[in-house]
Amino acid sequence: MFTRLMEYWTLLMPPVAIVVLAGVWHRDLPGFAVALAALVLAGAVLAAVHHAEVIAHRVGEPFGSLVLAVAVTIIEVGLIISLMIGGGEKNAALARDTVFAAVMITCNGIFGLCLLVGALRRRVAVFNPEGTGAALASVATVATLSLVEPTFTTSAPGPQFSTAQLVFAAGSxxxxxxxxxxxxxxxxxxxxxxxxxxxxVIDEESHAEPPTVRQTWLSLVLLLVALVAVVGLAKSISPAIESGVAEAGLPASVVGIVIAMLVLLPESIAAVRAARRDRVQTSLNLALGSAMASIGLTIPAVAVASFWLNDRLLLGLGSTHIVLLALTVVVGTLTVIPGRATPLQGGVHLSILAAYLVLAVSP
Incomplete structure (x- = not known):
């Protein structure tokens, strides 16, 4: 009975979210409307997780992790660009703040939490160091080229690329x-x-019957609907988020952290579920794949948007964030090399995320 209710709920939530989006789009929302939109947004995120997992079960690993990573990045890109439109100078650093927050949340938060869950379940979390190491190297390279280099270039004033440098960074x-x-x-x-x-190697396909082609296509359609609803609802409540951050006296970069947390919620839930099923490699695929997609797809998209909108695009990180990124890469490398991790490694990564959040609130 409960399973049937869950199935109906995940089928109904995406169209309900679209209806709510139509009601709140481009309107000044009172407090209760913001609360309702946030509640429906959370429901749409959970529905997106379910349908992404259905598709992932059909296509198998690592394609399933890729589906959810790309889906989450579409949410992020759509939300960033929608906020850049009409945002002017105040949103010049939004892409940088959101992408860096996504990297820290995925490479320390999701990564560390999944190692912790997996290690507590089996004493030691086991994964493939060759694949995980390649993913971490890719994230470190793209993050450095896109977010660190602009701080030190001299062709354009401030922590930004010149046009030629931005084209190279986006293309690479x-x-x-x-x-x-x-x-x-x-x-x-x-x-x-x-x-x-x-x-x-674990043969996941032998544990459960995969969904039918019809169920997979239905989940794909509902996943796309849910993603559209998530982007639209997040955009609708973003003024409330920005005003709340400003009234609390917090730095503007906190808005990027909130956006990253919203869009990475499906990824986080799916990754922890996989770790609880003793599929730590799947969890790490989700974490690092999402980090890679966040930089590899978001930077080119916002680069094109900045040319189209004729806006400044500040990508260079400050010294504090560069240190945190370097620490993340070093600790991540030491974690990945053995191919197995204890709860200690998970706790170390979570402590780096905690440091990032504390320094974001109190720089």
Whole structure:
């Protein structure tokens, strides 16, 4: 009975969210309307997770992780660009703040939480260091080229690229993401499959009957509907978020953190569920794949948007964030090399995320 109710709920939530979006779009919302939109937004996110998991079960790993990572990034890109339109100078650093927040949340928050859950379940969390290491190297390279280099270039004033540099950064991010996806899904797919403590690849397809083609297509349609609703509802309540951040006296970069947390909620839930099922590799695919998609797809998209909108695009990180990024890469490398992790490694990554959040609120 409960399973049937959950199925109906996930079928009904995306169209309900679209109806609510139509009611709140481009309107000044009172407090109760903001609360309602936020509640429906949360429901749409959970429905998106369910339908992404249905598709993932049909296509198998690591394609399933890729589906959810790209879906989450579409939400992020759509929301950033929608806020950039008409935002002017105050949103010049929004893309940087949101992308960096996504990197810290995925590479420390989701990554650390999944290692912690997996290690507490099996004493040691086991994963493939070859695939995970390749993903971490890709994230570190694209993050450095896109978010660190603008701080030190001199062709344009401030922490921003010149036009030629921005074209290069966007192009290299897109190419590296394409290489990452090809490696993950074609040439070295086995590096990204879940493994046992003995190093044996887990055949996930043998554990449950995959959904039918009809169910998969229905979930794909409802996933797209849910994503549209999430972007629209997040856009609708963003003025309330911005005003709340300003009234609390917090830095403007906190808005980027809130956006990243909203759009990464489906990824976080799916990753923790996978870790609880002893599929730590799937969890790490979700975390690092989402980080890679966030940079590799968002930077080119906002670069094009900045040319179209003729706006400044500040991408360079400050010194505090550069230190946190460097610490994340070093600790992540040491975590990945052995191919197994204890609760300690998970706790270390979560402490880095906590430091980032504290320094974001109190720089």
């Amino acid at each position: 991010a897109l190419i590296l993401y394409a290489l990452f996806v090809t490696t993950q899904t074609v040439r070295h797919r086995d590096y990204f499959l879940p493994i046992t403590s003995k190093g044996e």
